[in-house]
Amino acid sequence: MFSSTSSSNIFAGFYSGSQVNYRSTETLYFNEYWYEYESVSAGSTITFSISSTPAKVSFIIADQIFSSFPSVTKTGSITDQITLSNNDDFWYEMLYLEAGGSSISCTFNSSKPVDFFIADSTMFNNWYQGGTPSFYDELTNVTSGVSTYTILTTRDYYLVWYNPYPTIPTINYSISYVAANVYDFSGALIDNEAVYSSSSSVTVATAGTWYFYIYFDPMNSPEESTTITFDVTYTPASTSGSTPTTPANLYYVVPIIIIIIVFVIIIAVAVSRSRRKVSTQETMGVPPTGEIPLTSLSPTVTQAPVTPRIQTSQPEVALSRCYSCGAEMSPGALYCIRCGRKQQGRQVGTPDRTTPAKARNCSLCGSDLEPGTKFCAYCGTPVD
Ligand SMILES: [Zn+2]
Numbered sequence: 229m230f231s232s233t234s235s236s237n238i239f240a241g242f243y244s245g246s247q248v249n250y251r252s253t254e255t256l257y258f259n260e261y262w263y264e265y266e267s268v269s270a271g272s273t274i275t276f277s278i279s280s281t282p283a284k285v286s287f288i289i290a291d292q293i294f295s296s297f298p299s300v301t302k303t304g305s306i307t308d309q310i311t312l313s314n315n316d317d318f319w320y321e322m323l324y325l326e327a328g329g330s331s332i333s334c335t336f337n338s339s340k341p342v343d344f345f346i347a348d349s350t351m352f353n354n355w356y357q358g359g360t361p362s363f364y365d366e367l368t369n370v371t372s373g374v375s376t377y378t379i380l381t382t383r384d385y386y387l388v389w390y391n392p393y394p395t396i397p398t399i400n401y402s403i404s405y406v407a408a409n410v411y412d413f414s415g416a417l418i419d420n421e422a423v424y425s426s427s428s429s430v431t432v433a434t435a436g437t438w439y440f441y442i443y444f445d446p447m448n449s450p451e452e453s454t455t456i457t458f459d460v461t462y463t464p465a466s467t468s469g470s471t472p473t474t475p476a477n478l479y480y481v482v483p484i485i486i487i488i489i490v491f492v493i494i495i496a497v498a499v500s501r502s503r504r505k506v507s508t509q510e511t512m513g514v515p516p517t518g519e520i521p522l523t524s525l526s527p528t529v530t531q532a533p534v535t536p537r538i539q540t541s542q543p544e545v546a547l548s549r550c551y552s553c554g555a556e557m558s559p560g561a562l563y564c565i566r567c568g569r570k571q572q573g574r575q576v577g578t579p580d581r582t583t584p585a586k587a588r589n590c591s592l593c594g595s596d597l598e599p600g601t602k603f604c605a606y607c608g609t610p611v612d
């Protein structure tokens with residue numbers, strides 16, 4: 229029951245019981261993050277439960293905007309032993325590395341001869357489909373190797389061991405990499421990186437705006453996109469330790485006062501939160517999609533139609549020409565119809581079918597094919 233001894237206590241009682249909950253399921257593409265935030269007082273509790281499938285994500289709670297996390301250079305290594313079948317088997321490791329100081333160094337020993345190469349996804353897909361691309365580095369018919377490469381372009385890199393030979397090799401390899409321009413979340417209150425799920429509760433020590441971020445770090449999973457589900461509750465700090473009893477003659481008056489106050493607060497919160505979301509995104513320097521001007525907000529608007537999902541490196545810009553081969557792109561096309569290169573996002577997987585050359589529609593997605601199309605503009609399926 230709420231106290232009637234003073235108006236500030238009534239407000240505190242209402243506030244301490246008013247949790248703010250964010251709960252949703254969203255699609256996150258690689259190198260994107262989702263965020264929500266609340267302004268809370270010291271001692272407030274944030275309870276969270278998040279999950280992601282199929283990619284690992286990083287979950288961060290901090291009182292700073294995403295772009296203010298420091299960028300650092302990290303080193304890492306991967307060591308493993310594999311055995312390849314004979315006559316056309318391969319194995320690869322994939323690393324997403326940023327330009328500006330990243331590098332790869334790989335050493336391996338094999339019991340029987342193998343081929344090794346370092347490729348990007350275009351080369352890798354080309355090779356997989358029978359092409360003979362020029363790789364970043366290549367070793368053929370060797371039983372040991374040392375391969376190094378300095379990263380010049382931000383993208384996925386594949387380190388591939390290929391066995392076209394009749395023997396069965398066992399390979400021991402060790403990859404050391406330098407990953408430049410990596411976000412450093414170590415100063416955050418919660419920093420759970422590369423996880424499929426995370427749930428706990430944390431109390432913030434200082435008052436302020438506390439964000440939670442779900443970040444799909446492309447280094448941690450090779451997928452193009454992942455489905456995230458989150459349930460995060462901000463519980464404001466409790467300021468009233470006791471619950472005084474209410475005098476009998478106020479039982480009828482107090483509920484009416486409370487209803488009026490609650491109504492006023494709901495209107496005020498609705499207006500202020502709409503404005504907070506828009507203005508914070510403006511200060512982040514990232515124009516949200518579907519942003520509405522401040523002047524169009526009215527008390528009847530409870531949520532500004534902004535999308536918190538932010539892309540950090542893959543601009544959703546409609547290209548007029550393929551960035552790989554320069555061919556003209558039709559509006560809305562995702563793949564180059566001449567070279568098959570995906571224009572945005574991560575190129576993952578390999579087409580498992582081919583559309584017959586004279587077909588009018590793509591055999592995978594069914595979209596219309598213009599004459600001369602070598603790859604479906606919408607799913608990348610080759611036409612041959
Ligand atoms: Zn192209």
Ligand SMILES: [Zn+2]
Nearest residue numbers: 590593604607
């Ligand atoms: Zn298609």
